[in-house]
Amino acid sequence: MSITYLEAIRAALGKALADDPRVFLYGQDIGAFGGAFKATKNLAKEFPGRVLDAPISEDAIVGAAIGAAIHGMRPVIEMQYADFSTPGFNQIVNQAATHFWRTQVPCPITIRLPSGGTSGAGPFHSQSMESLYAHYPGLIVMTPATVEDAYSMLLEAVAIDDPVIFCEHKRLYSHLKAPALPTEAMPVGKARIARAGRDLSIVAYSAMLHDALAAAEELAGEGAEIEVVDLRSIKPMDTDTIMASVARTGRLLCVGESFPWGGVTAEVVARVATEGFGLLDAPPQRLNAKDTPIPHHPNLWLVHRPTAQTVCAAARNLLRM
Amino acid sequence: MSKGRRGTHCPATGTVAVPNHLGVVCGAAWQRNGTGKETVCARTMNLVRVFPMQQTLECRASQDIVSPFPEQYLKAFGLMVVARVLDDKMAGLYRAGKIQGGVFLGRGQEALSVSIGLALRPGDIFAPLIRDGAGRLAFGEPILDAVRTYLGSALGPMRGRDGNVHRGRPREGLLAMISHLGAMISVVNGGLMAHRFQNRKGLVGAASIGDGATSTGSFHEGLNQAAVERLPLVVVVANNQYAYSTPNHRQFACDDLADKAAGYGLAARHADGTDLEDCLRVVAEAVAEARAGAGPQMVFARLLRLCGHGEHDDAQYIDPRLKESAVGRDCIEVAEKRLLREGWADAKAIRAVRQTAAREVDEAVATVQREPAPDPYKENWCALASEHLGDLFEHPVSFPAISPISSHQSHPTPSSQP
Numbered sequence: 001m002s003i004t005y006l007e008a009i010r011a012a013l014g015k016a017l018a019d020d021p022r023v024f025l026y027g028q029d030i031g032a033f034g035g036a037f038k039a040t041k042n043l044a045k046e047f048p049g050r051v052l053d054a055p056i057s058e059d060a061i062v063g064a065a066i067g068a069a070i071h072g073m074r075p076v077i078e079m080q081y082a083d084f085s086t087p088g089f090n091q092i093v094n095q096a097a098t099h100f101w102r103t104q105v106p107c108p109i110t111i112r113l114p115s116g117g118t119s120g121a122g123p124f125h126s127q128s129m130e131s132l133y134a135h136y137p138g139l140i141v142m143t144p145a146t147v148e149d150a151y152s153m154l155l156e157a158v159a160i161d162d163p164v165i166f167c168e169h170k171r172l173y174s175h176l177k178a179p180a181l182p183t184e185a186m187p188v189g190k191a192r193i194a195r196a197g198r199d200l201s202i203v204a205y206s207a208m209l210h211d212a213l214a215a216a217e218e219l220a221g222e223g224a225e226i227e228v229v230d231l232r233s234i235k236p237m238d239t240d241t242i243m244a245s246v247a248r249t250g251r252l253l254c255v256g257e258s259f260p261w262g263g264v265t266a267e268v269v270a271r272v273a274t275e276g277f278g279l280l281d282a283p284p285q286r287l288n289a290k291d292t293p294i295p296h297h298p299n300l301w302l303v304h305r306p307t308a309q310t311v312c313a314a315a316r317n318l319l320r321m
Numbered sequence: 322m323s324k325g326r327r328g329t330h331c332p333a334t335g336t337v338a339v340p341n342h343l344g345v346v347c348g349a350a351w352q353r354n355g356t357g358k359e360t361v362c363a364r365t366m367n368l369v370r371v372f373p374m375q376q377t378l379e380c381r382a383s384q385d386i387v388s389p390f391p392e393q394y395l396k397a398f399g400l401m402v403v404a405r406v407l408d409d410k411m412a413g414l415y416r417a418g419k420i421q422g423g424v425f426l427g428r429g430q431e432a433l434s435v436s437i438g439l440a441l442r443p444g445d446i447f448a449p450l451i452r453d454g455a456g457r458l459a460f461g462e463p464i465l466d467a468v469r470t471y472l473g474s475a476l477g478p479m480r481g482r483d484g485n486v487h488r489g490r491p492r493e494g495l496l497a498m499i500s501h502l503g504a505m506i507s508v509v510n511g512g513l514m515a516h517r518f519q520n521r522k523g524l525v526g527a528a529s530i531g532d533g534a535t536s537t538g539s540f541h542e543g544l545n546q547a548a549v550e551r552l553p554l555v556v557v558v559a560n561n562q563y564a565y566s567t568p569n570h571r572q573f574a575c576d577d578l579a580d581k582a583a584g585y586g587l588a589a590r591h592a593d594g595t596d597l598e599d600c601l602r603v604v605a606e607a608v609a610e611a612r613a614g615a616g617p618q619m620v621f622a623r624l625l626r627l628c629g630h631g632e633h634d635d636a637q638y639i640d641p642r643l644k645e646s647a648v649g650r651d652c653i654e655v656a657e658k659r660l661l662r663e664g665w666a667d668a669k670a671i672r673a674v675r676q677t678a679a680r681e682v683d684e685a686v687a688t689v690q691r692e693p694a695p696d697p698y699k700e701n702w703c704a705l706a707s708e709h710l711g712d713l714f715e716h717p718v719s720f721p722a723i724s725p726i727s728s729h730q731s732h733p734t735p736s737s738q739p
Contacts, residue, residue: 067511
């Protein structure tokens with residue numbers, strides 16, 4: 001018996017619906033159809049009237065979620081793809097993110113973003129939006145990399161009184177499996193040491209965690225002990241755990257799947273450089289996708305984003321510095 | 322005048338007006354119990370007890386009382402006057418350099434706006450826009466909320482974190498608008514969806530927008546969504562001929578804005594935005610239809626903005642022919658003439674309405690000018706309700722030593738977007 005990342009998300013949605021009458025789901029094709037990725041399969045039947053198909057109106061979908069949240073509900077929104085959250089961007093960053101600050105009335109919405117690249121998906125079905133949303137005050141941004149986190153963090157996202165951007169990685173949906181759903185979880189805001197080591201810290205999140213772990217395994221065969229930190233949530237970012245890891249290893253490589261200008265990896269490097277400069281034995285490094293739109297063809301796509309191989313190469317370079 | 326246990330008898334109309342009914346004539350919410358101070362009822366010149374500047378929206382206009390028409394007209398007129406006086410006061414304070422940011426007036430839109438507020442009940446949702454001072458008062462927003470938000474009082478609903486027209490009390494159904502036009506429509510939809518989930522029946526939501534907002538994607542998405550969900554939404558479009566400086570002919574190309582409603586499957590009504598009676602009737606009809614379950618409704622009213630976009634704008638672009646046409650009439654002057662012509666009020670009564678409004682606004686300003694401004698050292702600087710999840714950013718320097726301004730020592734800025 002095993003459960004996939006996608007099944008864990010579906011189980012969390014079902015549990016949230018069962019446990020809390022304030023919860024409802026709203027998004028495109030999520031009703032009888034069960035969603036583009038089947039994350040809501042059977043939920044409309046199981047919870048009649050609480051899993052609503054929405055028109056193709058991301059702005060109005062988020063706006064309605066905000067209005068419902070202000071009036072006592074706990075909406076969970078599915079964006080069909082993270083890329084399609086841009087038409088709802090205004091409502092997310094200007095309405096949801098500012099609402100509590102302005103009015104002292106919380107806006108507890110959860111926005112699920114099926115994120116990241118899969119082969120052949122192209123420029124508009126592959127993006128990772130976490131850095132954009134993390135930039136805005138008032139939002140919490142989660143990037144679960146494991147089946148257990150996909151389940152427990154989604155439940156936490158629904159329970160949190162603030163708007164949560166839940167970045168679930170499409171590449172993990174069916175490939176990542178765990179023996180069972182977790183019975184306990186780390187709190188949101190805490191990073192996890194996914195692999196202990198003493199020579200170099202790789203800080204990663206979402207699907208890149210698995211490329212980082214694969215790289216660490218390969219480098220172990222070369223005698224290097226790589227520590228891998230899974231950020232879990234990028235906002236809030238657990239600076240303490242990052243800094244403690246860098247204190248152990250003296251070397252930092254931060255890996256992210258999104259575009260290279262700014263973003264999560266730049267934030268990690270900035271924090272370590274400004275607050276932990278003395279801990280570093282070598283310049284902190286970052287590895288991201290290339291600064292182009294995400295290509296369609298697998299030959300191009302495989303080179304566009306970081307992989308275990310390029311993470312390995314970057315780590316080897318850093319170990320030589 | 323005789324004072325009964327439940328209300329005040331108005332000999333002129335032979336009706337009994339309960340306090341929360343008359344209180345709003347003077348721009349103040351009414352509380353049935355406790356002590357208030359005496360003020361003048363615009364309708365009869367009788368003294369009634371009202372609580373000016375009540376700090377909650379618990380008592381609103383209308384309630385379930387159906388007013389005889391002249392009384393409703395008078396109540397609306399009283400609120401319009403308060404809104405105009407308040408606007409004029411804010412404009413004066415802006416010119417005197419006492420207000421940070423912009424000042425945005427509802428001049429010319431009071432008749433339409435007040436009609437929305439009067440048609441709503443407790444539990445309803447109202448998303449006002451920038452020219453809805455009259456509608457806000459009618460919905461029950463205290464004068465103090467406006468003054469505190471404009472002057473930046475720490476005691477106001479936005480506590481200096483947001484200003485001018487960006488105020489609200491979402492828990493009491495009064496949404497705090499963002500600047501992005503059309504964006505509030507779907508938020509009202511969501512509130513109405515929540516009511517449906519919570520099995521709260523008979524409640525409606527109203528969103529106020531202008532001709533400019535009809536060009537936004539949010540407007541389109543919001544209306545379509547309301548129609549698909551068959552929500553009790555009323556969208557009132559104030560076509561005031563200009564979106565900032567852009568005239569109608571550069572904003573849309575259909576013959577009549579109301580043609581858009583049919584495209585969404587919505588009912589549409591026209592109103593003459595300069596005519597209070599027409600506005601009261603048409604908006605009330607639309608709200609009643611929505612309340613009865615007939616699905617989303619739209620009202621399209623023509624009027625002219627009798628001021629700039631904000632007080633930084635001299636509005637020299639407004640076509641003088643429009644000002645002289647019927648659409649350029651001042652709805653308050655039109656209503657006043659009607660009151661006199663019908664004998665519903667005499668000049669003395671109208672004067673009393675204006676005096677009462679002026680006094681209440683002056684009192685509010687005097688109160689707020691003694692109130693503290695927000696203190697940057699006491700601000701928690703956390704945008705999250707879950708404060709423990711706030712990200713921690715190291716600041717290389719502590720806050721610079723500044724001299725915080727108090728709410729009455731502001732400095733003017735040349736212009737500001739709402």
